[in-house]
Amino acid sequence: MYPTEEETKLWVALNLSQTKIYRIIDTVLKSEGLPNLRWYDVLWELERAQESGLRPFELERILIFEQSNLSRQLRRMIGEGVVKEFAFENDGRGKVLKITEDGQRVRKQMWKVYGPLIHQQIGDLSPQHNPETIASALISLIK
């Protein structure tokens, strides 16, 4: 019923390490004049989806977006020209999203900053290096 000491510690570490790293990355991106991580997530999923694109509700589930927030973020992204929307033939309610060439450029630009930050922040946490100490690594990360 109630969590063990270990479970609680892991949950706290999960929380704090994610929050801490997320803020560092978002702050650096912003300081470089680049869009934030939520934009990156969308751009990346759309780039992976290639020509077939994705529906908003698919993105919503993959990325754990609040529906209304995604809706508005997409409006902004379309406004900036990094995403383009198309009518979806088989369902009059829906639409399909695809990344534009501009969007791909922006994503690559972001990755130049984002990628190294992941490496730097997650580094020794990687299972290969430290299979038995992921949890303690998470915990030490927040210190």
Add this chain to the structure above:
Amino acid sequence: MYPTEEETKLWVALNLSQTKIYRIIDTVLKSEGLPNLRWYDVLWELERAQESGLRPFELERILIFEQSNLSRQLRRMIGEGVVKEFAFENDGRGKVLKITEDGQRVRKQMWKVYGPLIHQQIGDLSPQHNPETIASALISLIK
């Protein structure tokens, strides 16, 4: 420089699992008419600090709060009577926060819901159970 495949997967898993679990817990708390996790965090830290209390800037660092957000959340919490503030003798700029008896009651009430949810959501992730698969457990958690 750039992250390995494993590092990236771990970062994505860290993100999504934290977001997913956090939302589940916050949603259940709200549905029970209880305050959210940010309140819990403050109440818990103040309860741990006991009679000596904590300064806002200490909470800010421990819990990775934005200074202005913490300031306003504290105002609300003081308004609700779960936290009380005292002048800090040795520094005219500062103040000290202590949890009230009401606050302790609220925290215990929250823990009845929160505790089991941690156990349920983090469960098999615990190092004791699965020392070598924390990362893959994180990854599977988000599926």
Add this chain to the structure above:
DNA sequence: TGTGTATAGATGCATTTACATCTATACACA
């Protein structure tokens, strides 16, 4: 075909958040 229910997505509104800035006190040091 008609009716009820489910799903996709947009939008109004209140709350929360981030960011910049402001005030006041502390502290270092000439």
Add this chain to the structure above:
DNA sequence: TGTGTATAGATGTAAATGCATCTATACACA
């Protein structure tokens, strides 16, 4: 003592978020 800088905390403002609700289409089924 006086001056410059750092730190604690509050607040104005714009943007983002969560929630409820709305519209429109789809789908099941009588």
